Amino acid sequence: MGNPKAFLTINRKEAGYRPVLERIEDFGEVEQTLNTEDRMLQASRCMDCGVPFCHWACPVSNRMPEWQDALYKGKWQEAYEIVSATNNFPEFTGRVCPALCEKSCVLALQDMPVTIRENEAAIVERAFQEGYIKPNPPQKRTGKKVAVVGSGPAGLAAADMLNRKGHNVTVFEKDELSGGLLRLGIPDFKLNKKIIDRRIKLLEAEGIVFINNVEAGKDISTPELLKNFDALCLCIGAGKPRDLPVEGRELKGIHFALQLLRQQNRWVRGTEVPPKERIGIENKHVLVIGGGDTGSDCVGTSVRRKAASVTQIEILPMPPRKENPLTPWPLYPNVLKTSTSHQEGCTRRWSLATQRFVGNNGHLSGVEVVDTQTGVAEIIPADLVFLSMGFVHPVHEGLADELGLLYDTRGNIAVTTTSQTSVDKVFVAGDAHLGAGLVVRAIDSGRRAAQAIHAKITL
Numbered sequence: 001m002g003n004p005k006a007f008l009t010i011n012r013k014e015a016g017y018r019p020v021l022e023r024i025e026d027f028g029e030v031e032q033t034l035n036t037e038d039r040m041l042q043a044s045r046c047m048d049c050g051v052p053f054c055h056w057a058c059p060v061s062n063r064m065p066e067w068q069d070a071l072y073k074g075k076w077q078e079a080y081e082i083v084s085a086t087n088n089f090p091e092f093t094g095r096v097c098p099a100l101c102e103k104s105c106v107l108a109l110q111d112m113p114v115t116i117r118e119n120e121a122a123i124v125e126r127a128f129q130e131g132y133i134k135p136n137p138p139q140k141r142t143g144k145k146v147a148v149v150g151s152g153p154a155g156l157a158a159a160d161m162l163n164r165k166g167h168n169v170t171v172f173e174k175d176e177l178s179g180g181l182l183r184l185g186i187p188d189f190k191l192n193k194k195i196i197d198r199r200i201k202l203l204e205a206e207g208i209v210f211i212n213n214v215e216a217g218k219d220i221s222t223p224e225l226l227k228n229f230d231a232l233c234l235c236i237g238a239g240k241p242r243d244l245p246v247e248g249r250e251l252k253g254i255h256f257a258l259q260l261l262r263q264q265n266r267w268v269r270g271t272e273v274p275p276k277e278r279i280g281i282e283n284k285h286v287l288v289i290g291g292g293d294t295g296s297d298c299v300g301t302s303v304r305r306k307a308a309s310v311t312q313i314e315i316l317p318m319p320p321r322k323e324n325p326l327t328p329w330p331l332y333p334n335v336l337k338t339s340t341s342h343q344e345g346c347t348r349r350w351s352l353a354t355q356r357f358v359g360n361n362g363h364l365s366g367v368e369v370v371d372t373q374t375g376v377a378e379i380i381p382a383d384l385v386f387l388s389m390g391f392v393h394p395v396h397e398g399l400a401d402e403l404g405l406l407y408d409t410r411g412n413i414a415v416t417t418t419s420q421t422s423v424d425k426v427f428v429a430g431d432a433h434l435g436a437g438l439v440v441r442a443i444d445s446g447r448r449a450a451q452a453i454h455a456k457i458t459l
């Protein structure tokens with residue numbers, strides 16, 4: 001701990017965001033960066049607590065106090081080495097993690113936690129700039145072959161760890177590009193896709209084989225996979241969206257959130273979206289059903305696509321603005337979150353349950369909702385609805401059912417011991433097992449699965 005008084009003398013300083021009127025004109029990342037001097041000063045605010053709650057709250061058990069100290073002292077490479085010892089992809093979490101660590105930082109008690117997430121992003125970007133992140137293929141190959149199915153953060157982390165052990169890793173991905181929800185879910189204004197391309201290039205140079213546009217269980221059969229590989233690691237995500245099967249669901253204009261976000265991410269990349277699949281948003285009244293992060297991404301996307309109005313509704317009551325006695329520090333607080341997308345222009349409403357969709361000539365014109373507190377019903381006019389109520393579990397049809405996997409009571413892929421499914425040689429990681437969650441949890445889960453697979457195939 002370089003400066004034991006910094007937390008008393010230096011305030012939290014965030015890099016901030018590009019001005020709203022500028023950023024809604026493009027899909028570039030909204031977050032800005034701090035200058036080097038300020039960044040190091042922010043690191044000096046870490047108190048190196050006897051019990052580092054940040055470390056405890058972090059799913060990958062990042063060693064924050066150690067790398068904050070290195071950063072404060074300008075030892076950028078050392079800081080990177082500590083960060084990357086527990087996190088394969090700090091460039092992803094440094095951008096999109098909700099930073100559980102910051103919520104449990106002791107300085108959060110004064111509302112001024114250390115800027116841990118931003119510091120992490122700065123360290124990894126510096127590491128790329130200075131060239132000490134470079135391909136580091138394993139010295140020896142074991143001859144063992146592992147198939148990773150799905151290239152989201154769980155699959156990438158598992159592949160990376162197994163490759164480092166010298167196993168031959170092939171990643172099968174049904175989409176045209178690797179990255180899972182990082183690529184086709186999370187919008188570019190939160191995560192520029194060049195960041196994913198940069199990492200995939202590195203993993204390829206280290207020897208991982210990526211095969212895209214191949215759906216395991218369909219384009220490559222399940223028996224073939226089991227025969228050709230010593231182990232399978234299923235990282236197929238929680239792809240089944242929660243539907244809202246009420247009257248009028250068949251009307252035109254009602255889409256799952258990911259239909260919009262996948263299309264938008266492809267569009268930003270320059271991929272032509274066939275005209276009949278395009279969701280026209282300009283001058284439309286948009287209603288986003290579901291008050292979470294996916295909904296917020298639909299808000300930001302709709303604003304950029306020049307919707308006439310954007311409203312987001314949530315069935316639960318509005319959470320407290322600041323403190324919630326049900327989730328006291330150091331727990332992750334269930335309090336009102338206002339994302340950058342919300343700041344860009346959106347009406348937010350709570351305690352509204354959807355009763356039915358109403359329409360004219362087969363097209364949506366409004367949504368009847370009822371206030372769960374007062375019982376009063378109303379119709380919110382809407383031309384477009386994006387259903388953003390989360391995901392129920394992984395897709396069972398195809399690979400998972402064919403393998404005869406057991407599911408838990410929520411429909412996620414069940415494990416017997418760490419990451420091992422009910423079928424020999426078949427492991428699971430990420431949302432497919434944990435349920436829809438966070439990038440950082442998926443990375444951790446991928447790391448754990450890799451450990452279990454390594455132990456199994458080198459017995």
Ligand SMILES: Cc1cc2nc3c(=O)[nH]c(=O)nc-3n(C[C@H](O)[C@H](O)[C@H](O)COP(=O)(O)OP(=O)(O)OC[C@H]3O[C@@H](n4cnc5c(N)ncnc54)[C@H](O)[C@@H]3O)c2cc1C
Pocket residue numbers: 096097098149150151152153154155172173174175179180181182185186187190214215216217235236237238239261293294297398399429430431432436437438439440442
């Ligand atoms: C819109 C949205 C925004 C989000 N924003 C954030 C955020 O800001 N911060 C955060 O921490 N988390 C966020 N999340 C959650 C986070 O993206 C996920 O928790 C994480 O990506 C899960 O990783 P995963 O590797 O388990 O699965 P996924 O990322 O879902 O990847 C699964 C991959 O498997 C592939 N696949 C599935 N079946 C097959 C098959 N049979 N053969 C081949 N490939 C297959 C899929 O195509 C997909 O690419 C967001 C989620 C969504 C939907």
